[in-house]
Amino acid sequence: MFRVARLIAAKDLRVEMRSRVVTNQVLPFAAIVMVMFAFALNSDAVVSRVAPGLVWLATLFSLLILVQRSFAIENADGATDALRAAGVDPSGIFLGKAMALAVQLAVLELVLLVSAVVLYSTELRVGGLVLLLVTFVAATVGLALVGTLYGGLAGGVRGRETLLPLLLLPVVAPVLIGATRATESALGTGGATVADGWPWVGLLAVFVALFSVGGTLAFGPLIEE
Amino acid sequence: MEDLGFILATYIVTFGSVAAFAFAIVRRGRRLAAQLPAKDKPWT
């Protein structure tokens, strides 16, 4: 299972290195969303107060696109069928695609965080760096897991573009809440302290634990016809 | 009675949509039942 996962992850990342779709299209999209938020909110004070939430909201929107892309690679030339026909372990496919997605998400979040610092005058503080890092890792893994799970379900059917957000967004609500609050604590937004953040990391950890097990078990039946 | 509009709206919409749903099911059941032999309808 882990051998297959490594194989799939390496393949997905190599495809991205060659095609640069995420780098050239999704990252600029995420950045422009951050600019749009500032237009919509129209107040420096408000923007810097809600900056952590905007970072994660932009991450969720980009997640939808990343998941679509991740499965578009497989569906473009019938590789999904080929993988199933070759009897490749679905759990391995799930973990592998989730790993590759997590790497891409991590890069994306870094860009979003930097743009928050630049655009919204968000300030990082030394005391919160550990919390910030742990939050980002946990949230990224959680999003990658559920994204892959529902992406696999929606990937093979007609109307996938519309089905995916309907299924995915309600599920990632806990990540949005947890990651936003923890990030606020790490950054000290609105007077939050670092200690306030750790319970939220706990929530993210529970999410990751549940969906790593649930996803590994469920992915096979979901992509099977 | 205060707030009569809200209260009546709740009762009417609830009973109304339940009745519509029930009616649709029963009608569809009748239509399908006419096309199937008794062995596919173990409740009859």
Added chain:
Amino acid sequence: MDPVVHLSNAVAVLGQFPVLAGVNLTVNRGEIVLLQGPNGAGKTSLLRLCAGLLPLARGEAVLLGCDLRTQREAVRSRVGLLGHANGLYADLTVAENVRFWGATVGASKPEVQAALQRMGLAQRLSDVAVSRLSAGQKRRTALACLIARRAELWLLDEPHAGLDAAARDELDATLRDAAAAGATIIVASHELERAGALATRVVEVVGGQIRTPNGEVA
């Protein structure tokens, strides 16, 4: 010796439509069987059933000694399907694709190299991205993937489509070699003359069933 494929009264359904309406077919090792018949007769479905992609609704299917109902995973890893799509990643190179598909069954480096060699992909083309290949070169890459995956039963759906004369000759030679090397091949094709010369047996598919030459249902 056990037959590689043994279908009896196999029925398969797509949605609510019976694409296969009771197929009886036995194929032995080393055979090259040609499936012919009109569009929509069920040729592709028959191949997909053998690949374990289409569930068996009724009847029996034993492939490579494994029951398709109960041991589908065991069947799948030993069967290779080349459908209308090639199952290649367009952004990766030829060698990377073959290596990837080989790795799914744990093929070693020399094995992958040998597969590339047999398809004539080892030198000039090996580091070219698949998106830049011609249709025939893509087909050859896909076949190299089947070899690297150690497929014992090859299921090829219209493999000649979109290839020029030279590429077709090459393909035929490849298939003959593969059969001689022990692979069993089932080809669905419209190209009767060409594929007919290639095949050891021709089978007609009509209305989701297999017909003998005199029109009876097999």
Added chain:
Amino acid sequence: MATPDIETPATAAGTRAGTGTVFTRFIGLATIVGMVALGVFGLLLSPADVQQSDSVRILYIHVGTVWVAYVAFAFTALASAAYLWKRTTSLAWDRFAGASAEIGVLFMALTLLAGSLWGRLSWGKFWVWDARVTSTAFMFVTYVGYLAVRGLGGSHHQRARRSAVVALLAVLEIPLVHFSVKLWRGLHQDSSVADRTNVNLHGLMLFSLFISVIAFTLLYVWLMMHRQRVLAMQDAIDNTGLDYALQQRRDEGDL
């Protein structure tokens, strides 16, 4: 979905019976009696609440529908697990799950509607960001998604397995959402809806609530029986359609 020109022996056997039986008619009658009683008690006989005045009457509906919605979703989860468990696997469980989820979505929609109307009267707001309210809304959306997955098509078993897995994933998701929203609100305000919902229960009010739960439970049972039978007949028609379609398919060559 039914092809009208199929000649089956069914046409002869077809009666006006439909999906009803003596038992469902009994339940149906009891439901109607219960609903009339609910209307009479809820709107006329029970007194207005000291604090909430007449808006409490909305609760008689609200409590019944939310109860049915929760029961329905719980049963969907149970039936989905039963389908996936090898020893009890049967398409009947899948149909139970589907029928129950449909009813649950309907009642959840009614719950949200009645709840927001009541909220407007009692709190002056259609919506409050309370954990229970919010996770209820998420539950609604989740099961709308579940029904969308059921409608994707494919063979019956494919539909059944896919939707059963989605239903079980929803069981993972809903407590998480509830818990996270609760944590979220917990940081901002101390009182939850429950604390501000001071209903001083008069005897007749309690009785009206009791009638509501009974009547809506009967309604659920009645709807479930009928809906599940309709689904069974749809599946059966797909299957008899298969024999017919098989014959047609075989004849293609003889044309």
